[in-house]
Amino acid sequence: MTIPTTAYAVAVFLVLVLPGIVYGVVRATVSGNRPHDRGWTPRVLQAILVSILLDTVYLLVLGKTAVSWVTEGTDTLRAHPRLAALAVLCLGLLVPALLAYLRHGEPRWREARAIGRFPVRVPARGTTNSPVPTAWDQVASRLEGRWVRIRLSDGRWVGGWFATKSFVSTYPEPRDIFIEDQHHIAPDGTIGDPVNATAGVWVSLKDGDIVEWLYP
Template sequence: MAIPTTMFGILALVALVVPGIVFAGVRAWLRGYKWSDQTAASRVLDAVLVSVILDALYLWAFGALLAPILNDPQGELIANPSSLGFATVVLGLAIPAGIAFAWHADMTWTKPAWGWWPSWVQIPRRRSSFESTPTAWDKVAPRHSDVWVKIRLPNGERVAGWMSGKSFVSTYPQPRDIYIQEQFTISADGSIGDRIPNTGGVWLSITDGSIVEWINEPEGDTDT
């Protein structure tokens, strides 16, 4: 796909993509990812479809105001930059985000648990439990630090080690894997043993069927 070089081409590309991307981003934040969000092609198609619908509605409702911009976008940019910027924010960002929020948000008004908050003042909160993070691994795995980790692979092999600041886990859209900075022995019953001499860490691919267990270090036991 060739990148447009004319002002009209750039404007057309923005109009065909940006409103849909904003709509999809707010929708994913509110309701989580759909099955069609798994590939880039389907995401682009959804964004273009939403953008085309919104652009048609914009032309129907604000055609007279948008006609000068479409006729001479570069001239309008030079003559009225603030007006063009305002229109871009409203039509490209605010309206798509507002529609996505009104369509997909499941809100309720509740009183916060803070003791100092006035009882008669309520704030909106999401009632649904949808999560925009793609998987539980993506949500939880990167947050673990200064913990023991035990992994049982699909073939029955066990690996254990200590995770801290030099460890790393990969997340979506990359395949799951983990780097454990210090490897320890592990017995058949799952007990973690001694530190492997001269360990430089171990890398593992976390395939389907693997079991990963994180264990918080016992209080007062900091010798790894």
Template sequence: MPLPSTVPQLLLIVVALLPGITYQLVREHGRGPVPAETETGHRILRALTASVVLDSLYFAVLGTHLVELLRPASYPARTRDAALHALLLLFALPALGAALLSWRERRTLRGRYRPTPTAWDHVFRDRGASFVRVRLKDGTWVGGWFGSGSYATSYPQPPELYLQSTWRMAPDGSFVARVDGTSGLYVRAEDIDILELLEPPSRASPRPDGA
């Protein structure tokens, strides 16, 4: 597709895209990302759909007044008027509409919606230091310490976990002793059967299982 070569063509593209982009960004901020919108193509399609709806409403309400503002002959005499309309129609109204829709959804949904996209993100977001015990799908127990040097990926990246220290585990899943000479433990969520977080032990119980 050729690039716009005139001011009217550029204005037309801006009018066509910006309302939907603004609406989409505010909606994502209010409800959090959803799996259906992980692909860029889907997000662009939703933004274009929102732009078509909003632009149709604008022209239905403002009609010839909006057409006059888009004509090159109206510049520079009506530059300020056009800028105010652009701020209102391209940013303020789409953002307000998205915010109101998100607010209405939160009030009507039976369960409280959290913008955190997955349980994995909810568990590890703002997570303090703790021991982590993992049973893999093959029945093997692994575990370690999740501290300031550890890391958990977040959506939309695949769930993965890095524990900064590794512990030797007993067959029943209890912690035995820290493994020296290692740089940590890497675990993929797709290999996990059960994951458990244990609160940091007290000084009286230096072992993670309190023994």
């Protein structure tokens, strides 16, 4: 496959391939991830198929105009740069995004206020599905300023103070957690004194490990 190098070739490539990519991103955003979305192959195939379908429709609608844009090359881009940019914006971004939203979303409206006083109705997500793959990804990184304790599958406890220098990994990486201030944990789960000279502790989480966050 030849990599496009000229500005015109890049623009044509975007119009041909971008619709499928945009469609997939918007679909996942409005309707949530499906099980097979976690693999690259189904997502690439979907992007290719959607791009082929939309490009065929564009060709049917625009006819000779679309052919002339491609065959005349950089002359068209130099003569009508704004028209070329508008084509990429509409055909590559807006049309596939709108189709994905209408096909997979459940449009609902909520009231928002512009500049604090004028009510405006804006679209809101109308699906219970979430683009966030797991509950861990949704909340784990937001729970700063709390105690955290982990009961490992072998019965041991690890924990400490989870704050701004702490960190958790999220999808697609395996779950792990860095606790910046490690404390001793009693067999009953009681959090005790800090570990001497602690600079933090890293834990690779396995199935069966239980992570708890506690208010101070």
